[in-house]
Amino acid sequence: MKRILIAGALVTAVAAGGYLLTQNTVADADSVLNYIPDNTAVFSGQLTPFPIKTYINSITDTYSAPPDKIMQSLYNSDSYDPTNSKINFFLNLTQSYLQNMQDADAFMATFGIAEEIQGYFYTLGIIPVFKLDVINPNAIWALLDKAEAESGFTHEQRQIKQRDYRAYKLSEEIDAEQLELIISQHNNILTVTFNSSLSEPLLLENALGITPVANALAHSNLLNDIIIKHGFTKDAISYINHQALVQAITAPDDSLLGQHIAKLMTLQKQDHLQVYQQPQCKIELMRIANNWPRTVFGFNQFEINDDNTTFDMSMVVESNNQTILTALTQLTGFIPEYVNDLNNTVLALGFGIDVGGLSPAISRIWNELQQPSYTCPPLQKMQSAIQQNNPVMLGVMTAMANGIKGISGAVIDYSLDESQTEVAIKSLDAIISLSASDPRTLFNIIATFRPELANVKLPANGNIVELSSLLPLVTLPGINPKLIMHKEHMVIFNGDKAEKIAIALGNKPITATGIYSLSIDYSKAFTPLVTAAEFSGQAVPQELMDMKDYNLRLNTGLQINKNGIEATSYMNLQSKIRP
Structure with a gap:
């Protein structure tokens, strides 16, 4: 069964192609949304066609590990069995995907897709369904035929209501649950799904787009409601339906997902879910699910050009529990702007926790x-x-730390001494800041427990002093840290660029800006390391070389908003090295 799961994961990866799935909210008679139930537990979609050709072109120069190396690592994995035709079939598809991903025209020709594509991922009960627009169905059949010929893994040709499809048997004869991979094409739509003893004929008809479902997503305002509620762009929407999951566990007879889970439980020696089906559990768990109904994903920015790709995505765990949201907001602290400044930092990290709250x-x-x-x-x-x-x-x-609102730090810039036989810092611009309602009082409290700090006299607000004049420090070349005190910030810094940021921080009032933030510019962070190592004659690991060429800027964060707990992820990927 483990091999079946591995095979399923591989084919999903090949089909997904490394991008978000898409969907169209304009529902006509032939819309895929007519075949998606409005209570599906998982959905991923996009309101505008995904520019797959432009996306591949934008990442070509940053595609680091060669396909042969990736494939070799898969073939060398502990789970690989060279005699297993199923595994070889999916590895063959994976290899075709990786090799063609480096050339947009070759990728589109191999998979029979247009320059812009639409697709869907959702579940019918527990059965996943993936759909994708194609313009050349013969290309898909040729790809599958090639993988079959080279692996020895074959399909069975079938038909349901005059709709042809291929069935690939994934399970073994001795497995209690039989599982098949189903692939079909109709009206230039590729469908990839699964078939098992859980599936009734009607369910396969739904999955293949033959018979519409009752209470379809096409007749619901759910997607538009999510967009409006969270201010997402109309590019991509995904969600996990917590209410549907809880209903399936507590009342299995009331939903297709619940019926599927119940059938799977009959294969177990003990049904561990029965306890949740007690009347009081149904009521209480659904009350919790109604307070935390969904986890939703959407874009705040979505831009793809030939030389630049930018995604700004949010994941929100929705909550109607205002007591908990208010409490989480109460502990949110301050993270300075420099932590999120991807244009002028190499690496930055900030924690905004109001210790008093x-x-x-x-x-x-x-x-x-x-x-x-x-x-x-x-x-x-x-x-x-x-x-x-x-x-x-x-x-x-936390009494001693009461008043702290956050602590942050950043490497603004750095260079290494290429003349040294070992990696050594030549110059460093860096900053660490403590934000608090009264940082001076906090320092004095700490000093009562640390004798070496007892005689330290902090400078007046706005004054800069060398840290070595306050504390005995071991100096290093290129490093001479200084300290500046502000009313609400105590800042230690090194370098001219960091000094400007440290001085400007004095004008920044403490507000609740977030709980966590991490920023990194991969090229800026790793290029000096590789260059210095090369000049010193040291061997440079391939992983480090890949990081240097990976022209990616990334920021992740966590904050609380009126709709729930929000995790953000900003990614800017450029295909050409910036000056």
Whole structure:
């Protein structure tokens, strides 16, 4: 069964092609949305066609590991069995994908797709369905025929209601559950799905686009509602339906997903989900699911050009529990702007935690998780564990740090001494900042516990002093850290660029800007390391060489908004090295 899962993962990767799936909200009689139930547990789609040719062109110069090397690592993996025709079939498809991914025209010709494509991923019960627009169906059949000929793994040709499809048997005869990979093409739409004993004939008809489903997504405002609620662009929408998942577990007879899960449980020696189907569990778990209904994914920015690709994506765990959202907002602290400045930093990291609000916020969450008192056994057990971990001691532990709003740091720029036989810093622009309501008082409190700090006299606000004049430091070439005090920020820095940022920080009031942020420019971060290592005659690992050429700028963050817990991810990938 493990091999079946590996094979399924490989074919999904080949079909997905490394990009988000797409969908069209204009529902006509032939729209794929007519075949997607509005209560599907998982959906991924996009409102505008994905420019696959432009995307491939934009990443060609940054495609680091050669296909042969990637394939060799797959063939050398512990799970690879050279006598297994199924594995060889999917590896052959993977190799075709990797080899052609380096040339947009070759990729489109091999997979029979246009320069812009649309597609869908969703579930019918527990059965995944993937659909993709194609303009040359014969290319797909030729690709599959080639993989069959070279692996010895073959299909069975079938038909349902005059719709032809291929069935590839993935399971072994001794497996309790039989599983088949289904591939079909009709009206220039490729469908990849699975068939098993869970599937009734009608379900296969739904998956292949023969018979529409009842309560289809085409007749729902769900996608538009998500866009409006979260301010997403109309480029891509994905979601996981928590309510559908909980309903399937607690009331299996009420949904197709629940019926599928129940059938799978009958194959087990013990049904571990029965406890959740008690009446009190149904009520209490659905109440929780209604408070946390979905996890949604969408774009704030979506731009793809031949030499530049920019994605700004958000993942939001939706919440209707205002008590918990208010508590999480209460502990949100301050992260300076320089942490998110991808244009002028190499690497930056910031944590925004309002330590003064940490204890009351966690106490509010702790109290909320105990209300109401659950009668469902698993939830009772959870509440009992929570009650045994009273957060009252947290207030005592954080008392000394009360007033801290955040701590951040960044490497603005650096260079290495290429004349040395070992990697050594030549110059460094870097900064570390502590943001607090009264950083001077915090320092004095810490000094009472650290004798070596007892005689340190911090400079007046706005004054800059060398840190070595306050503390005994071991100096290094190119490094002479300095300290500047502001009313709400204590900053240690090194270098002219960092000094400008440190001085400007004094004008920045402390506000709740986020909980976490990480920024990195791969080219800036790794190019000096590779260059210095090469000049010193040291061997440079291939992984490090790949990082140098990977012209990617990335920022990830975490914050709380009125709709839930939001994780952001910004990616800018350029195909040409920036000056």
